[in-house]
Amino acid sequence: MVKSGSVLTPRLVAAARDDTSGATGVIRRVVDGLLTISDDRARLRAAVALLRERLPWCGPMWHVVRAAHSPDPLVALRSLRQRLDLDAARSVATAVRLLTERGGAVRAAPGSALVAAVLSGLPPQAGTAVVGLAGADAVGPTAVLNVAGTAELARTVPTIIVATSVKLVPQRAFAALGGCGFETVQLSLFAAVVLDGALLTPAETGRRAAVLA
Secondary structure, eight states: OOOGGGTSOHHHHHHHHOOSSHHHHHHHHHHHHHHTTTTOHHHHHHHHHHHHHHOTTOTTHHHHHHHHTSSSHHHHHHHHHHHHHHHHHHHHHHHHHHHHHHOSEEEEOSSOHHHHHHHHHOOOOOSSOEEEEEOOSEEOSSEEEEETTHHHHHHHSOEEEEEOGGGBOOHHHHHTOOOTTEEEEEGGGSSEEEETTEEEOHHHHHHHHHTTO
C-alpha cells in the first residue's frame, strides 16, 4: 500500500500548485513528474488520482488517467508527452499564420500558454478589424471550459480557440470539471477552433470530443 504522504513527489506537488502556466504547461509538468515514478504502478495510479482531485479544471488529466491505467503506462505517458509538444507547435503555427493573414488587432483571453505563444509570433498588426483569441482548459462536445471572461470576449468579437486534442474530453468527463475563476462557454459562440494545426468549425471540434466516449 502507498502511504498518502509519499504519493506525490516535490515535482508533482509543484505542478499541482502551478496557477500561471495554463492547462498545457501544467500537464507537461504533470507528465514529466509521473514519468519518474512510472515503474511503480501502484504509486503512479495513486498519484494520478490525487492530481485529478487537485486539478479539477484541467481537462487533459482525463488523458493522463487513461495513460496511467493503460497496459504500458511508461509508453503511454511518453506518447502523450510527445503529442503535447508536437500538437502545440502545430496549433501555434497555424494560428499565427491565420491571424497574420487576417490582419487587424487581436484581443486575447489571459492565462493560456498557447495564446501567449501565438501573440509572441505575430507581426505588428494593421487594420481596424478585431479578432478574439482564447485557449481552453477543456473542450467537450458542446462547450469549452476556460478562464472567466472568455464568454464575454466571444460575444464581443469573432473569437478563435487555439488548442490541442489533449484538451478534448467526452461529455461525462467535461461535466465534472470546473473551479473558481473558470467558466463554461458554449462552443457555438466561437468562430473557429485551431486544433493540432487544423482549422475546424466548433461543430467539428465537438464531434471529436464526443467520440472519445
